[in-house]
Amino acid sequence: MKLDGKRLSALFPAAVVAEEAQPALLLDELYPEERAQIARAVDKRRAEYATVRVLARKAIRRLGVAAAPIVNGEDRSPAWPEGVVGSITHTKGYCGVVAAKSSDVRSLGADVEGAEAAREEIWKHICTETEHAWITGLAEDDRGQVVKRIFSAKEAFYKAQYPLTRQYLGFHDVEMQLDLDGGHFEVQLQRDSGEFATGARFEGRVVVGDGLVISALTIE
Known part of the structure; x- marks a missing residue:
């Protein structure tokens, strides 16, 4: 199974970018506030959390937006940078992210x-x-x-x-x-x-x- 984002992006409008990967324990690529959110989590949860954050930043950079921490709010939903909308999803062996500028679409949902x-x-x-x-x-x-x-x-x-x-x-x-x-x-x-x-x-x-x-x- 090739994870290059093309299959996911094909389901969305052209203004939407997508990234896919298998989950990996990419803790060194997280911001301190992101690492703090999963400090007590099991490795599976930490790998999924870390991977979707790394993918999200790749997607955001493709939109021409500066990378930033993406932490979960009190409602556990991710807080995207100003001017960006997105959606994250993961299941066994798979992580995916879609993102777009809020000037192009109002909201995205991927599962x-x-x-x-x-x-x-x-x-x-x-x-x-x-x-x-x-x-x-x-x-x-x-x-x-x-x-x-x-x-x-x-x-x-x-x-x-x-x-x-x-x-x-x-x-x-x-x-x-x-x-x-x-x-x-x-x-x-x-x-x-x-x-x-x-x-x-x-x-x-x-x-x-x-x-x-x-x-x-x-x-x-």
């Missing part, structure tokens, strides 16, 4: 998950009644993997909307339609969230390959 099927006992936690009814109409062998795509797509939307609304949403607070062949999805809010009213719709992309589900959503 990557392992492509293994979601366990049936959690389907109703992830899916609304309408989504669950649709899932049960699919071929039995496909259902768990489609639920995983729904999970990832919703996560990408949550990440994109949060910097604009500062609202936490549950899995049933949005409902989505998924184009399994074309890799597109549409999310519809089932409740108000900040500036976005019930019924607001957002479009994104979700693809599967190399054992990963990758979802992307841009709010422009």
Whole structure:
């Protein structure tokens, strides 16, 4: 699996840059305030945290913005430099970052998950009644993997909307339609969230390959 950012960036507008890598314990490349945030973390968490910060700075430099610490706020979301929006994601063996100038896009959401099927006992936690009814109409062998795509797509939307609304949403607070062949999805809010009213719709992309589900959503 080649990690050059191209697969991730292909899911976003041209103004968005992407970086990918396998997690590594790059502690020497962190700012002191970043190292302090993971001082008591296990090595897996430290490697993921460090790698996405290194990737984020590479992306930011590509935008022509000076590198800076990217620490988590009290809500655990990363604080991007002034004039930059971005999203980070990581799963087993993978870290990814997307970033753009805030003058080009309002917010970004990226999510990557392992492509293994979601366990049936959690389907109703992830899916609304309408989504669950649709899932049960699919071929039995496909259902768990489609639920995983729904999970990832919703996560990408949550990440994109949060910097604009500062609202936490549950899995049933949005409902989505998924184009399994074309890799597109549409999310519809089932409740108000900040500036976005019930019924607001957002479009994104979700693809599967190399054992990963990758979802992307841009709010422009």
